[in-house]
Amino acid sequence: MALILDKVTKRFGSFTAVDELSLEIPESQMFGFLGANGAGKTTTFRMILGLLEKSEGSITWNGESISYNKSHLIGYLPEERGLYPKQKVEDQLVYLGRLRGMNKGEALEQLDYWLDRFKVPEYKGKKVEELSKGNQQKIQFITAVLHKPKLLILDEPFSGLDPVNVEMLKEAVVDLKESGTSIVFSSHRMEHVEELCEHLCIMHHGKPVVHGGLRQIKRDFGKKNVMLRADFDLSFLKNVPGVTRFRKFSEGCELQIENEDISQKIFEAIQGKGFVRTFGLEEPSLNDIFIEKVGASYE
Ligand SMILES: Nc1ncnc2c1ncn2[C@@H]1O[C@H](COP(=O)(O)OP(=O)(O)OP(=O)(O)O)[C@@H](O)[C@H]1O
Numbered sequence: 001m002a003l004i005l006d007k008v009t010k011r012f013g014s015f016t017a018v019d020e021l022s023l024e025i026p027e028s029q030m031f032g033f034l035g036a037n038g039a040g041k042t043t044t045f046r047m048i049l050g051l052l053e054k055s056e057g058s059i060t061w062n063g064e065s066i067s068y069n070k071s072h073l074i075g076y077l078p079e080e081r082g083l084y085p086k087q088k089v090e091d092q093l094v095y096l097g098r099l100r101g102m103n104k105g106e107a108l109e110q111l112d113y114w115l116d117r118f119k120v121p122e123y124k125g126k127k128v129e130e131l132s133k134g135n136q137q138k139i140q141f142i143t144a145v146l147h148k149p150k151l152l153i154l155d156e157p158f159s160g161l162d163p164v165n166v167e168m169l170k171e172a173v174v175d176l177k178e179s180g181t182s183i184v185f186s187s188h189r190m191e192h193v194e195e196l197c198e199h200l201c202i203m204h205h206g207k208p209v210v211h212g213g214l215r216q217i218k219r220d221f222g223k224k225n226v227m228l229r230a231d232f233d234l235s236f237l238k239n240v241p242g243v244t245r246f247r248k249f250s251e252g253c254e255l256q257i258e259n260e261d262i263s264q265k266i267f268e269a270i271q272g273k274g275f276v277r278t279f280g281l282e283e284p285s286l287n288d289i290f291i292e293k294v295g296a297s298y299e
Contacts, residue, residue, distance in 0.1 A: 002026050003048065003151065008057035009062065010043050010206075017043045019206040019263065020057070020177040025184055027062075030177050032193030034290065035187040035203030041186040042079050045153050046205070049076055054141035061151060072101040075149030079156050079186075081140045085129035089115075089139055092128065093146060107146060108237070120169060134161050140146065142167060144188055147175065154185035170196065190286040203292060209293045218283050221292070225282040226255040226263050232274035240269055252278065256288065 003025040010018040018040040025031045025252045046052035048059055050067035057064065058105035062254050068074045084092055090111065097107030115121045126134055137160055144152060145282035157173070158166050173196065177183055194214065195199050202210040210217055223244060228234055229252035237255060247254045257263060258275055264279050270276055 003184070004059070005044075005060050006058045008044070008047060008059060009051065009055045010040075010047060010227055011055045017206050018047070021203075021206070021208055022057075022202055023208065025182065026207045027182050028177065028180050029172065030185070030197045030201060032197035032200035033192060033203065034188075034193055034286070035045075035186070037296065040201035041203055042155055042208040043206075044274070045076075045155055045184070045186070049153060066151070073150040074145040075147065075152040076216065077141055077144040077152075077154040077157055081137060083128045083136060083140055083143070086127055088125055088127055091123045093139070094217065095144060096143050097146045101233075102147050110146045110148075111142065117172065118142070118165075134165055137161060138165065138169070138196060141172070145172075146179075149206050150181060152181050152183045154183065156187060157185055158187060158189065163213060166192075172286065190290060196285045200286075203295060204294045210289060214286075217289065221284050221289050222259055223288070223292075224257055224260055224263065225284060225288070226257055226266055226272070227278055227280040227282055228252045228266075228276070229278035230270065230274060230276045234270075236271060237266060240265055256284070266282070 005021055005023040005031070005138075007266070008018060008021045009016065018248055020039075021044060033044070035041050047054050048066070050069065052092070061188070066074065069077055088110075089138075092109045093111050095112065097103065111124065115124055116189070120135060120138065121137065123135065124129060128139065131139065134283065141157060144154065154173070157169060161169060173185070173249055197214060199213050201208045234253045235246075235248065237243060237253065240262070242258040243255050243263065244258055245256035255266065260281065267279065284297070
């Protein structure tokens with residue numbers, strides 16, 4: 001069973017923000033949504049949650065329509081964080097937990113668990129406005145997961161966090177996935193999606209330009225990368241037929257090649273030229289795939 005979007009479209013007046021989007025998001029997995037600003041990710045999430053009316057199409061979770069406001073099975077971290085600045089963390093989260101079907105004891109137990117896990121137990125009695133932006137985000141994440149949702153939608157969960165907190169949050173979502181939660185998240189950082197997701201979708205102008213399993217997407221792309229480090233100038237390799245991109249860096253270069261066979265030609269071309277320290281054939285990165293399909297990088 002899964003979350004299924006069938007030809008989902010959202011129009012704002014004459015502008016189409018999401019255009020006949022069909023996706024199958026498998027259960028108990030992590031699904032990544034990539035796309036440039038304005039690609040339609042948040043609009044899609046809001047339609048999945050029933051917070052925004054679809055213009056066309058259908059969305060079902062395990063065969064039934066879903067609504068964030070009616071179901072305690074869904075957790076949501078919105079892009080526009082929405083905690084009350086003047087209220088204490090404890091009061092606010094107990095209140096929100098109760099709205100999601102928990103009693104006070106359960107909400108407090110979960111709150112303590114998460115505050116300890118995020119190494120911030122002292123925030124319990126603080127007002128939200130007293131916390132830094134990144135720490136407010138951790139509290140907002142706890143709000144989304146407090147009631148142990150089965151489907152968790154996270155809009156840009158890692159944005160604005162320092163590297164230590166990014167790791168902490170990543171570990172938390174991996175654990176949630178392993179305990180059976182289905183997680184859908186958006187990110188501008190392709191390496192996060194690459195690291196965490198089995199399935200993904202790259203949105204572009206409201207359409208999915210790439211969609212499916214990460215391994216299959218990379219296999220279908222065909223092109224590979226060759227990493228080279230050598231004690232001689234490698235620039236001549238950009239002229240080898242089948243080399244589609246040449247990137248020089250301090251100690252070597254990265255070549256994008258049309259297919260795996262070209263690596264043999266590269267190997268032959270460097271014979272006898274000097275000392276080669278690294279020669280590696282690598283899968284394309286999601287960034288490579290994004291550049292090819294969308295024509296621009298996020299970074
Ligand atoms: N309420 C609205 N009225 C009119 N246009 C809207 C509305 N909400 C979103 N849009 C437009 O729909 C498009 C998709 O927006 P959306 O917020 O879904 O993008 P996104 O992929 O989440 O972008 P970002 O990465 O910047 O958050 C944008 O062009 C946006 O301006």
